[in-house]
Amino acid sequence: MDYRQRTGDQEEYLRSMMDSMRSSMWTALPCVVTKVSGSHADLQPSVKSQERQPDGTVKAVDLPLLSNVPLHFPSGGGATMTFPVAAGDEALVVFSSRPIDAWEQSGGVQSQIDARTHDLSDGFAFVGFKAQPSALDNISSTSTQIRSNDGTMVIDFNPGSGMTFTAAGVSMAITDGGVAITGGTVTHNGVNIGSDHVHGGVIPGGADTAGPH
Helix, strand or coil, rough: CCCHHHHHHHHHHHHHHHHHHHHHCCEEEEEEEEEECCCCEEECCCEEEEEECCCEEHHHHCCCCCCEEEEECECCEECCCCCCCCCCCCEEECCCCCHHHHHHHCCCCCCCCCCCCCCCCCCCEEECCHHHHHHCCCCCCCCCCEEEECCCCCCEECCCCEEEEEEECEEEECCCEEEEEECCEEEEEECCCCCCCCCCCCCCCCCCCCCCC
């Protein structure tokens, strides 16, 4: 029992009751993915709960594993952007104010199966939130990117300058001026068609060579 409930102060008693109600209402929690099954995952909350002991002390305890939580992938208009989710990824799980069981099973508009609210069993996982130790470096402030976490592979969309693809030391830029490839070699069916591509058996003159082969 909260010590405030033992006093004769009505205001303090009401505050202790409100604190108790808030402590059992879940809104959102940072979590870590432990298992992935298609579009759902199991996640372990990264924040411990506070549990009051019989002697009045407070003990930090692990919250239960959140099982079979729907994963969020940006989607609309018949198209979806997916990305691999792996054990160890960080996520934010938000909890519905009403049960999601019937909706998840059948879709559409459904009646709620019971009166629970803000329960740990009614979560949705948004993967991508990162704690400081795993925060991304060199985030672009001028363009939209799809990138590897280490920044070695990047698809860059910049409305002012065009698109750039970078991977394994090779960069391809698409701009109003054309396509420019820097680094590596350009091949077609295994044949190098880059700047050092030559044809043998050709007598110099005004004629054109055959196509690449």
